[in-house]
Every structure is written in structure tokens, then in C-alpha cells.
Amino acid sequence: MAPTHPAETTEARAGSGTQAAGPVTGSGTDRPHHATASVAAILAESADRYPDDVAIIVGEQRITYAELWDQTLAYAGALRAQGVTEGSRVAMLVPNVPDFPRVYYATLALGAVVVPVHALLKRHEIEYVLRDSGAALLVCAAPLLAEGAAGAALAGVDVVTVLAPGDDAATPPRLEALAASSAPLTTYTPRDPFDTATILYTSGTTGQPKGAEGSHFALLEQVNTLLMSTFDMHRGDVLLGALPLFHTFGQTCTMNTGFRTGATIVMLPKFDGATALTAMVEHHCGIFMGVPTMYMALLDAALRSEERPTLRYAISGGASLPLAVLERFQTVFGAPIHEGYGLTETSPVASFNHVGRTPRPGTIGTPIWGIEVEIADPGTTDAVVLLPRGEIGELVIRGHNLMNGYLNRPGDTAAAIVDGWFRTGDLGTKDDQGFLTIVDRTKDMIIRNGYNVYPREVEEVLATHPDVTMAAVFGVPHDLHGQEIAAAVVLGDGATTTSDELVHFVADAIAAYKYPRVVHVLDALPLGPSGKVLKRELVDRFSGAVADAEPTTAG
Template identity: 65%
Template sequence: MTNTPSNVAFGTINVAAILAESAARSPEAVALIVNGEETTYGSLWKQTRAYAGALSARGIGPGDRVAVLIPNVADFARAYYAILALGGIVVPLHALLKATEIELVLRDSGAQLLICAAPLLEEGAAGAARAEIDVVSVMAPGSTGEPPRLEAEAATVSPIASYVLCRPEDTATILYTSGTTGKAKGSLGTHFALMEQVHVLLTGTFDVRAGDKVFGGLPLFHTFGQTCVLNAGLRAGATIVLCPRFTGEAALELLHEHKVDVFFGVPTMYAALLEAAKTNPARSGRLRYGISGGASLPLAVLEQFREVFGVEIHEGYGLTETSPVASFNHVGIKPRPGTIGTPIWGVDISIARPEVSDSIELLPTGELGELVIRGHNLFKGYLNHPEDTAEAVVDGWFRTGDLGTKDSDGYLRILDRKKDMIIRNGYNVYPREIEEVLSQHQDVLSVAVFGIPHETHGQEIAAAVIAAPGTTPTSEELTAYAKARLAAYKYPRIITMMPELPLGPSGKVLKRELTALHMNNSGAAAFNPGGGN
């Protein structure tokens, strides 16, 4: 785990080189725009080196773990690259965590310091105190009683000259998985995996160019925003237009104001953007394409986006453990709707028999099974969880827990999470198929389908639906709509209208929370609805 700077002139690497080298090439180019304020590459690297000097004065060095609790503002980039430049390990924290949750991550990761944005100090400082570690603030006005300010400390010490050279296998980040199926674990990302991911994304996967305006609304504490937007964007020499607090209206305004070229988002963000465009029509005309990941993109959203914005959404697939992108509908090739594209360069994705856990038994082309991945993009393992690592990585393949197929052209389709699959009366039911049908209803904004225990059928199919603004669809109406389009064993017998869905940091719906909500509200014995077999 400990990072040790190499004393040799080969086999060295550091993710911080992304910013350092782009600053050397194009110091006057704009790297970041936040709330109308521009920061050039040269200034960002200078500020980063100053932050690193302050952290070094606090004793932070190679292998030390520093937690970061900062929203999508320039200080995230400064802190992120400053820690990496020292050979340290970045532990990004979800901006909505409470003090007790922050304490757990700080203790589990072994963080020695928390860098916290002033607006988040109420929970951040309390979590750091519980974990018995120091906290320094950024974005702070310097009020009495607040923790020390990193900006002030940086002004009193010498900046570092450059970044520390690390070994390729050294840990760069500890990213806590969203925990959609259980307790979150720290995924160890290496300098090599993160750098190689960026280079592969920029050479034939994405199309991000120097001078492009890239939308930065994905949370930077999450692997999607961190690698695909921040690291890839700065490596390309693009300008990242950061959105500190995402709403559809805020995103649309930034697209218009800054003439954004590439939009990165998860499906819920695209749905919100389309909703905003109903009252503030798209008028930019510069957008080249969108990139979607984090969860399955409903075909209805893809088609509406093409109609409203006149461009394609390229959908891909990945996980925190795969740095994150593993497959993609490569830009330059017409995307195949309903697929997650083909494996990126240097990565293998195959379909394995899901019920075999102690070895990888690959299935023939076209058969349904579990997606397994191997390649340069794999993580190093789960921190403090060797048993989970051994269960997840078998025969050199990472078991994703996702069920899908691979066709003769190499295109992959995801049906569902292995643990999300519903078995009703012995039949396998895949929630995504039902979600696709319900999402085509004109009054449905968003939908999540999940299983609940049933004394007769084993599991019953339930759906949580968010209605489109200004509409009032009924559960009975939506049930009839689904029944007319799905086999009798597939359509949902229970549909609940909700104001919002519980989401993880990557935008995935936390279906276990929906199941728990239903169980708490009604009790297991109550779920014996009518509707026949």
C-alpha cells in the first residue's frame, strides 16, 4: 500500500503530470471555469504547487492518505493534484455525507488529514474530530473559530518544484464504491491504471480536443467525473465548465453561455436537461455529442435528446473498479442504441456463467451471463477487504455482478444487476426491460423497478415512478400501460408514485432502499396483491 518514490530513471509515473505537462504546453489556455471565473492551466498548476507546499509543511508525503470533501470547484482540482504531486493518496468524499459516515471513511482509509470546503465544514469538521485527525479548509473567508485555511498556509511556505515520481503500481486514489448492493468499500486505483485509462479514452474512445468546452457537472469525488472529465479533459487541453450544484436549468444555462462542446452525464442528468429544455429551448448549436454512463440510459431519453439537441448520446459502461470505462460506443462510429458498445483498447470483456463463483467459465457468443473484465484498467483491490478482493477477481477477471450478452460484433448489452434480477413464479424478470417500457409513457419522467418478497410468487414486481411535471398519471393507468406491452409474468403489480428516487453518488438508483421502504411501510406479509399469476 505504501507509495515509495523510485530512485531510478525508468518505470515512474504520476497522475499529477496531467496538469503539470498541460500547464507547460499551454499556460495561458483556460483550464477551468466556475461561476464565470476562469483559471488558466499555468495558474492552476502554480496554485497546486503552492497547496502541495503547504501540505508538505504539514508532513504529508509519499503514501500518506488525505481525504478531500470539496464540491465541483477549482479547489477540488488544486487539492487533488497537490496530494498526488507529493506522492500521496487522494481519498475523495461524497459531498452529502454526514459526520458519522465521514468518520467511517476517514478511519477505514487511514486518512491523516481532511481538506474540507468551508460550506461543508459542519459535517466535515465533526467527522474529522470523531476520527481524531486534523482538518484544513478551502473556500473559507477566514472567520474566527474556523479550521486553518489551506490558502493562507500556502502563502507562507515555498511551493514544491514539481511532482514526485511514483511507481506504476503505487496507489493514487481510494474511491469508495457507491454501495448499491451493500456496505461501501475502498477501491484502490493505481497511477498506471488511471493514466492509461485517460490515454485510451483520448485515443479512439472519446473525441475531446484542446480548446473544447467540456461540461463538468458530474461529481468530481466520483470516478466518472474524476477520470473522464477532470483528468481526461485537462490531459486533452480542454476547458472544463464546472457546475457546483447540478440542476437541469443550471446545466442548460452553462451549455448556452459557454457553448459547450461535450456533455458528460448520467441518465438522470439527461432527463433533467431535457425537462429544462421544455421551457428554455436548446439554442447553443455547438454541442457535438453527449456521453452517458453510471446507469442504463433509457432509449426514450436517447431519442428525445437527439430530437431536442440534434446530437447523439454515446453510452458506455464501467465501474469504480475498472477506472472506470470498460466499454463504449466509440465516438466516430454511429452508436448502437440499447448497447454499451464494445470493449475499449486493451480491455477484454467476456460473458461468464454467473452461478460458478470459484472460477471463470466463459459462455458462447450470444448467451446471457455475467460480464467479466480484464485489462490495464483494473483496480488494485479493496482496502482492508482481501476476501472481497478474492471474490471479485477470479482467474485474472473482475466479476462485475452485471448480467448481459455479447454479440458476434463484440457489442455488449446489459440486462441487469445479478442481484437485481427478480424471480417471479420461477421466471427470470429483468427490471431494465420493464423500466424501458414504462419510460416510454409520456407522463413518466423516471422509473425504477425492483423486487419485493411475496409468499406465493417468491418475489413480486414493483415500480417507483416520478411523474413528469404537470402530469398526474395514476398507478392503475401505468399498470395497464405495462400490462398491454409485457408478458403476464413481467408487468409490475405494484406501482408507487414518488417525488424522487434514492440515488447513489454515480446517479444509480439505490433499489435496496426502495425495497426497504416498501417493507417498512407495509410489512412483508402485506405484499400479497391481486393481479393473478
């Protein structure tokens, strides 16, 4: 079957999310094909093939694949009794506990659409997601009910809960109890491959968050490609499930890919370096996936413990991992790090330092199978004009991993997908061997006195200082220079370096127009739910707090 390109289907899908309600059967369909697919098959098939293998470990609890699928079918029966049908949108506000996959795959088994909600959102943000997605129901974990139930009330959406005490009459209906009194499903409902399976909301760094619609086809093809030719993952591997499952990285690369291959996922409801290190050692984790802040936290925890897991390799994504951090981790943990790149809109992985090949530190590797990643002129918005190898431009992506579009936003979809290419907003280069390097986000680039300054380059220098554990570089408005360069850092225990010393340290290493004029020493950097540094909060906080004095060491 020749798949229709997402750019060609966006207008038809915008506003409705999931087109048809149900499997393609008989001769009455107006569709040009009869193929079916479901992301729910990931868990169903593994439960059939590896029923007694352990799918999830949380603390002392171990759940086999057969048990997890039976529990999922019971939850599906309960959701069906609550009125969830094919094409319904079910929002879920659940941390990294077994109820996340139960609710996720139960929703998909009904032929409904999953809308994962970031666990750190407040009630008005939750209200926005529920209204924008057209959610029919919110499944909310009891510890998150304060904001979740309030947001649902504002949106006029019903709530059922998980993890609530059985004797608490003040909580919404418990999904566990509803499942016990409802008839379970016997299998999953097949869908058209290009029906929407998930609606994942972007972080909203520019304007309101947008709901990216991921199709069953894109999500399944992503998992199969990762297993076939990108990762090295097999039945029986043990993965640390530290990435938040409501985010595309953890949801696809850890959960869907792990379950597809029959791996065991050690779930952490809340990440911290010491807990993660202990869990990896105890359960003999062979693969770790994380964002840069997690690597920094593990390195910090390793300073206070001599225990080390038997890692085969690690995967980093979500943001650029400073080379100094990468090298320290590989030395301390004795495992190579493979960096990759992707976005919510690309399911997520688009390029990767493929496992089995020597990774090239500082790059995001080469495009994964079936995906094209090229460099385009960022100044041409109505067409994609590709640039020669080696030039800096905007990364553009096309292939089987693209979203259907942004829910109810045909204009935003048309601006994002041009000539069949998804415009990422990230700046980078591609060399003659096909290796891609991210320079920075287009929106994060700083223009000082007409010169382009890429924060990542400056962050790489700060990361080499022995006292610095985390660093973020950002631009703030300046009357004379247009923008001025500032930095915020977190220092390690016992560090004695000062802000001025760090300014001099960077000024000695890079050109005079690039170094930060002030370095703010903080206890912690503001992080989003997926572990990314929220630079916009730093810009808001420190705008106007830049000195004009130049260090005497600067050229």
C-alpha cells in the same frame, strides 16, 4: 515492460495501499523495473504546453492552466507543511469547484494518495472512510464542515478547510492561508507506476463500502486510451463538468481526460437541469457527460427554454439510459449519445460506443483498446467459465484498467478478481460483432414464481409513457411468489395519469409475469451522490405494499 497483473499483486498491496515511498532511483531498489509515473503529470504537462489556455470556468471566474498548476504547487507546499509525505492518504470533501483539482493534484504531486469523499455522506459514514483509508488529513470545503469536521473528530483526523471566510476564527486552518505562508513545490514527485494513486469507495450496496485502489498506471492508461481511440476530444473543447468529481466517472472521464487534452471544463458546484442548460449555452459546450438522471433533468429544462447548446455529442454512463430518453434527447438537442460502461474498480471505462462510429442504442458498445470484456457463468464462483456468444451471463473484465485491489481486504479482492478477470456482478450478453448489452445487476434481478425478471426491461416500457420522467423497478418480498415486482415513478408537470393506469400500460406491453403490480408515484426518486437511483431504499420503503389483484388487461 510487462505489467504485473493486479490479481498477482493484490496480496502484497493489501493493507498498505501504497507500497514504496518515493521515486524509483539508483540501484538500491528491490523492484524489477525503474519506470516512474504520476497522475499529477496530467496537469503539469498541460500547464507547460498550454499555459494560457483556460482550464476551468466557474461562474465568472476563468483559470488558465498555468494559474491552476501554480495554485496546485502552492497547495502542495501547504500540505507538506502539515505533514503530508509520500504515501500519506489525504481525504478530500470538496464539491465541483477549482479547489477540487487543486487539492487532488497537489496531493498526487507530493506522492501521496487521494481519498475523495462523497459530498452527501454523513459524519459516521465520513468517519468510516477516514478510518478505513488510514487518512492522515481531511481537506474539507467550508459548506461541508458540519458533517466533515464532525466525522474527522470521530476518526481523530486533523482538518484543514477551503472556501472559508478569512475572518472566521471558528473554522479549521484555511488551506489558502497556509499556502500563502508555505514554500510551494517546484514539480511533482514521480512514483512507481503501480503505486496507488487514489482510493475510491464503492457505494456499499452490499455491506460496508470498500476502498478500490487505483494505480497511476491504470488511471493514466485509461486517459490515454480514451483520448486515442474512444472519445473525440481535443485541445480547446469545452466540457460541462456536471458529474461529481469525487466519483470515478467525473474524475477520470471529465477532469483527468479533459485536462490531459487541454480542454476547458465548465464546473457546476451543484447540478440542476436549468443551470446546466444555461451554462452549456453560454459557454458553447460541445461535449456533455452525464448519468441518466441528468439527461432527464435537461429534457425537463428544455420544456421551459428554447435555448440549445451546440453539442457535438454526449456521453452517458453510470446506469442504463432508457431508449425513450435517449431518443428524446437526440431529437431535442440534436446530438448523438454514446453509451459506455465501467466501474470504480475498472478506472472506470471498460466498453463504449466509440465516438466516430455510429452508436448502437441499447448497448454499451465494444471493449475499449487493450481491454477484454466477456460473459461468464455467474454460478461458478471459484473460476471464470466463459459462455458462448449470445448467452446471458456475468460481465467479466481484464486489462490495464483494473484496480490494485480493495484496501485491506484480500478476501474481497480474491473473490472479485478470479483467474485474472474482474467479476462485475452485472448480467449481460455479447453478440457476434462484439457489442455488449447490459441486462441488469445480478443483485437487482427479480425472481417471481421461478421466472427471471430484469428491472431494466420494465423500466424501458415505463419510460415510453409520455407522463413519466423517471422510473425505477425493484423486487419486494412476497409470501406466495417469492418476490413481487414494484415500480416507483416521477411524473412530469401537468401529468394526469394514475398508478393504476401505469400498471395497465405496462401490462399491455410485456408478459404477465413481468409487469409491476403496483406503481408508486413520487415527487423524487432517492439518488446516490453520483446520480444513481438507490433501489435498496425503495425496497425498504415499499416492502409489503404490493397488491395481489391482477389488472383485467393482463394475459
